[in-house]
Amino acid sequence: MPGHTDDRPSVAAAQRALRALLPAQQIHVSGKGYTEGITVWNAAVRHRPAIVLTCNSTADVVTGVRTAREFGLPLTVRGRGHDWAGRALSDGGLTLDLRPLRDVRVNPGARTAEVGGGASANDLLAAAGAHGLVAATGTIGTVGVAGLTLGGGYGPLAGRIGLAADNLLAAEVVTADGSVVRTDHQQHPDLLWALRGGGGNFGVVTSMTVRLHAVPSVMTGLVLYPWHQATRVLERVREAHHDAPDDLTIQVGAIAAPDGSPALLVLPTWAGDAAAREDPAGPVMALTRLGDPLLTQLETAPYAAAIAARDAMFPDGRYVTIRTRSVPGLSDDVIGVVERFGGRLPNPMSGLTLHHFHGAAARVADADTAFAPRRPHLMAEIIGIHPARDSGEHVVRWADAASAGLAEHAFPGGYANLLGPEAASQIPRVHGDNLPRLQRIKAAVDPDGVFSATPLPMAGPA
Secondary structure, eight states: OOOOOOOOHHHHHHHHHHHHHSOGGGEESSHHHHHHHHOOSBTTOOOOOSEEEEOOSHHHHHHHHHHHHHHTOOEEEESSOOOTTOTTOOTTSEEEEOTTOOOEEEETTTTEEEEETTOBHHHHHHHHHTTTOBOOOOSOTTSBHHHHHHHOOOOTTHHHHOOTGGGEEEEEEEOTTSOEEEESSSSSHHHHHHHTTSOSOSSEEEEEEEEOBOOOOEEEEEEEEEGGGHHHHHHHHHHHHHHOOTTEEEEEEEEEOTTSSEEEEEEEEEOSOHHHHHOTTSTTGGGGGSSOOSEEEEEEEOHHHHHHTTGGGSOTTBEEEEEEEEESSOOHHHHHHHHHHHTTOSSTTOEEEEEEEOGGGGGSOGGGSSOOOOSSEEEEEEEEEESSGGGOHHHHHHHHHHHHHHHTTSOSSOOGGGOOTTOTTTGGGTTGGGHHHHHHHHHHHOTTOOOOOSOOOOOOOO
């Protein structure tokens, strides 16, 4: 893949400035290092930065931030590259590649981990698991910890231990002027508050301290029901959601069965008592009797292994469109929308998933973190995938129509980590009543808007 041809004097000057300060092998404008730096999960992303800077330390990040500012280049931050909207890259800009910053240091006595800004969920869970501990992560192990956490971080343990953002205790941040700031509940607490759901809009998080938990193993897997039973099964899942203890999170959605036909997925994760998960009358095994399943695969495993096992479901290199809505629950109307659009998936790679938000995550007050809303709900992830650039129009139309179908039953806003630039009507409502405080913090630490990650409307003139 060729580099981004950019003859602007500012780009050439920035390259010279970087080469005067850092080894040449960290500065990429073409070649293998450049190609690897701009290759992200979603193959539809075509942004081409002028420079990719491999960052091996916080000092490298400082150099990159100051150089971009000095020469007026757009600045982006690339972690594991899973943002479907491609905000890790920008045309003609300078991209800070944090992938080398993936060290994880566990303090088992304090039940905390220091996590590099380029670490994946797999990196964190492997390190924590060596001490019999787990962390709050999403459902896929290749996703970056920092990006997930800064935007909120739904996951299979949300009912038991909360969102990833709820477990963020401290962070090292390089701000827009190149300063290195340590934020926790005592130092710069407003910045920590903003990082817990406000996205990567306030600086470059080079490391973070997260809380760990003792969960020896989980029972998880899938129960697949035939699509003609979808309405009945979803009505019964609604009852299961209402009664679910914190230890049980129930993801549900429409995916393709092995033969390519639509099927209803029930994906539980049980993080509680071992005896209860095996109890035929218990809440986990009850999910295998909501109808006549096509397939039941439930296993007990360490959480790290369970998350890593799902990575193959979402490989790199496909073309991805995502839409999202958050709905109060599985009302009859929501079930009708799921049945309508889940029953006509555009291809076997696409799907519609509802992530379960309840328990510990829902007991945090709206004002305690930047993430909102905190009342129990389901976050819909409408994911359209296709293998080739020229075959995706019908996939996008399906995703847009499914999102529109859910809109009248949804909360305002949506999940910031999944909202793309096309969601103009949702973006102003993402953070609810927390938006004015976020805007004040943004104005204090990044008045020129250097960092632009997940959606955050800028405040208007005073």
